[in-house]
Amino acid sequence: MIRLLDCPVVLGTQGCPAPAPAGFDVEQGREKTMAYVILKAHNQWDDMENLRLKFDALVSPDNNYVSILQTARASGIEKFPVPYVLSNCHNTLCAVGGTINEDDHVFGLSNVKRYGGIFVPPYRAVLHQYMREMMAGCGKMILGSDSHTRYGALGTLGIGEGGGEVAKQLLGRTYDLKRPPVIAVWLEGSPKPGVGPMDVALTLVGATFANGFNKNKILEFVGPGVGSLSVEYRMGIDVMTTESAALSSIWTTDGAVESYLKMHGRGGEYRPLAPGEGACYDGLIEIDLSAVECMIALPFHPSRALPIRELKENLDEIVAQVEAEGQRIKGEAGEPFRLADKIRDGELVVDQALVSGCSGGMFENIAAMADILDGCAISGNGISLGVNPASVPLMADLMDQGIAGRLAVSGATLRPAICGPCFGVTDVPANNQLSIRHVTRNYPNRDGSKPGQGQMAAVALMDARSIAATVRNGGRLTAATELDQVHYSSPEYHFNPAIYKGQVYDNFGGGNPAEPLVMGPNIGEWPEMAPLAEHLLLKVAGAYDSSVTTDELVPSGEASSYRSNPEKLAGYTLISRDPGYVGRAREVRAQERLRREMGLAAVTDQEAGTILRRLQAELGCEEGGIALGSIITGPQIGDGSSREQAASSQKVLGGLADLAGEYATKRYRSNLINWGILPLVTAESLEDIRVGDYLLVPGIRSALKEGRSDLRVRRVTGVQREISCTLGQLTEEERKILLSGCLINYYAQERRTMDGGEEHER
Template identity: 55%
Template structure:
């Protein structure tokens, strides 16, 4: 089904995969000498990156994108940051969608206040504004913006339009701010991993099944981490463009940087159907292309899949699960107990087994992954003439855009779904992050959405509320719904071949979307609601830094959802200090209070108070550090205090910059990790002025430890990547080495300035 080559590979003529070390064979097939250096230029990725690179050196890319996109829990802070840095107008198309806080049901008026701010910003700066319920962010970008050879940057981690020939990247808001200010996206040339598709999926196997099979094969090994996944092979042409988009959007869950697919007549037809024939061009690898790895996927061998809680990589065939469901669920419960720790919640799934079959409580088909036209059509065809039942099980369907919904209404599909008992809703991302169709405690929800991390369905383990999500394809969700909620693969229902024609009608967009790119009106006032606040001042990197580790997390991976919860907290993302109150609230509820205490210590020390006046603990720490060589020559006025978080591998999942900025506004100065789960989380730390430290091996410190890094500013200015640090003990200290990895000149400058806002202010002055 999915096989990973242990080495890199050449691809010759788009169809011959030749493993590393077989250069002679590749040369024979190509009819000329080949080299890895030259062949790497044969990838689709190289050609697109080269066209967008402004550095003149492909090893160190400085990218300018063709368009930007954000939704309503990220665009306010991005525009506020850019505005504080001197923004005058949007220099490239910037799409503001409203698909996350669409319900306007949490926090009083503040969600709709954000929407009015977004519309006023689109008018003032020349943006594109998509009102609530019109489209989920990524469906709109597929329909209206993506095109072959383009690059798009979005502030949502699932910014992936590779199936339409667009290299798209999901990043924290700071990277979008840079583009708005005419700066660049700076990265080393990434690894490019081929995904070679052969065969054709059997009826009943959907894009989520293919995606979960790939994620399950590559995630834990980090095979494609921070790489571009390039989809090639003759199997690509056996997938419709809509189907490809469903696989493509899930590549984010592999921890890759971006994705790109070869394009063909199916993509040409898709773009033509959306009135954008001019955005098509055929993209294929060159005669010889070199890939740093190769994922071999036999589409015909893929079966309906399920990703069990609490990660998309926890994937297996539904058939295999049903054969051994008891043992598998007991292992999930054991893992959940470790993950949840000492909470009030009692997590159990084995109680849902009835005669060895798992009965689920809820089904959801929604968003950029599940709510596409062909997914909804497939689900409706399996439910036609059947019933979802009148018991606990419920099914909700969220078409991904108004044009998709309009076509489903015209062809009668919505009628079929409603007749079967499904509830049809508008375009909304809520079920993907815990703000829509939140199930009851103890429930298991099967969802064709993008993630099933803990609490993504809206539960609060600290308050005794716990539910869980398993990811599945819309087809098997419909089959399960038709079978009384008992877990059922779609292939059991003998589904027919999928052949549905789509007629795109953009009338809803023409009548409601504000398209102001190129026509900014600087006189338009921004509309501020009471929850929209400016960023507080953030200090520059001090000469000497004293960190207190206020949270110590030893989980294998820490998600951004755990660093700053999703769900109802989304309403406060326009208020930096208000949102910060939720930092780590579901992972380490004591974090906020401890971080504030360190912040108070820092303020008192900066005001000239003696350590003993501030805290006996601080006095003891400084006394222990007194034995550090050269410490006696350091003035306390040049020492700044800050809090720090230690986690083994933080930052998996969402691109939300608030996972970092919330720590910063509470006085955070650094993260310390074995590695960072994603490039985007590390970038978020940097853009908010926090040092992304790396520590090899097990730490000698713990929660509550103090770590002193003398001369950090000068070392950072010199471009050093290793820093001598001292862990304060009772009356003694221990020397350790912290590293940052490679930082670009601009990244070091941002850390030195204390934040991207400070950096841009300094440049402007």
């Protein structure tokens, strides 16, 4: 079904992949990949090893565009240099905090009026569906501040990053990175009826996430199997490549892509894309589509994927494992987490089903569900089914063709085009319930539950077809391929361009600097952030023994409603994983503020004061030469969303560094740098590092100025020891950002330099 090959692979004269033969010019072959050609076209200088990229378009959802706009405004933005789409699809239905959600939408619209952007009002489209329909095109690159920015099926390299990288593009800067490796994904065969795009995606994610095979790489989909898939099917696989930790993705294009673009009024955006003969890749993933089974990703990660058949064959054992993991996550709060009671008469019975967003809410998925559910009546005392089509044009055609009506008669409820179910702000299951969903993620509390408060539910990921089969079977877990005599009608989708033309405000190129920015009372300015000191004394405010996700660092749900108020949002940092973290970090921040404002004698924490005095004498530095801050440690940090608040909230609370065995994604590491947080990495065990320990990072400012990345971090309390660390590869600009204390400070310094008439260098 799937095979991985971790060596240089060449596409030969027949197009079939094979290991590169001895003497083959690997570098010349890499230049023949689609990814290389697109990267070269967007690179702003001749060095193809160290890329400086500019994008054709940008996109942000409402859960992070305010902070991006505030950063750009503080850095002197005058207009949006490329089309910038502000989508309002994440926090539309969340009423927490009174007026603040709509205040943010009004603020976004006022920025579009002033700087010349594109505003997609609430309920019109999920951001990625709008970008597919209206912005993606062959050979383009699009940067988004959402991790699922993926438009490879339409020939566009899409990259999801933190808001700082989007702000850089708004200011005319470049996206800088080492040229990433490219992995060929060779598809052959065609899927069996009932096997959907999520089944293929979970097969891919399950085989590649845990071993890091795709981490920070570009996936290039090639092979005869591509032509057997519709464009929407390809999109459904493509968007899930984020969950394999890939940086981006690109697919060969064909007549189906051309027809899709023509239907959306953008036929001129098409051109054929294919790797050149002799294209060389850094690895290979082979997938036989005809052998893919209906899959399920168990709680609490998309990579915990296995065939539904295998789960049913080993139901008691696997459910017990998931229940134990859920109990570990929930801890001692409230009643025990239960999942075994979902097994009834030897079958797993599900409580809730949802199909939504950029992965599930596409036309073909929903039409297939209607075919499976025809003649079904969903009982009011069992499983429920909610469907969120990904855009109003999709919803309109589902209604025009009678598909929406058939679903309604079956008992499904159709909802607006929002990301709510995937983001954890709508459709939260009851305590101890099991929900099956065709969405992108199933992390703990991604469903909106609160393990730390004794509220715990579980989400499993499945394809829309198997979800419909399960609903038809009264909630008993059922693969779509188990059903007999389902006629898949495969209706053709018809896009109505009048919907967006009349409802989306496209003001690109029409900005008016006289337009006022409308800022609601919750929209807060960023607090002052000091430049990097010569030495850092860091108190461990959080020490973790397993992966820390961005959803844990800054949870979705009602917490994200405060996304535009840095201090309020920071109060939710790690609240589900470690409720004591915020208080510990704030106490360290308070001590540092006292020291800065009133001197070391004002520090009330006796241990901190004693250590600072000792180190000041030992290092021979002035009082301001050492900064006091907090740090978190763990084996892996940053898996999941691209939201920059996972880093900025740490900084607002006084965090100055993370210390990890690895960072799960490039985007999280970039977020740390852009907020002036040191991304320290070590190969040494951190098991002995505990909350309350103090770590010294000596001479860090000098090290960055001198271009050094390898450091020795000292534990100065308890059993003292040195930890060998590295900051990894840093660009010159990243070093300057860290020295300045954050991206905002760096740009402010540049403006002062330019205003002073001094020569400005990039």
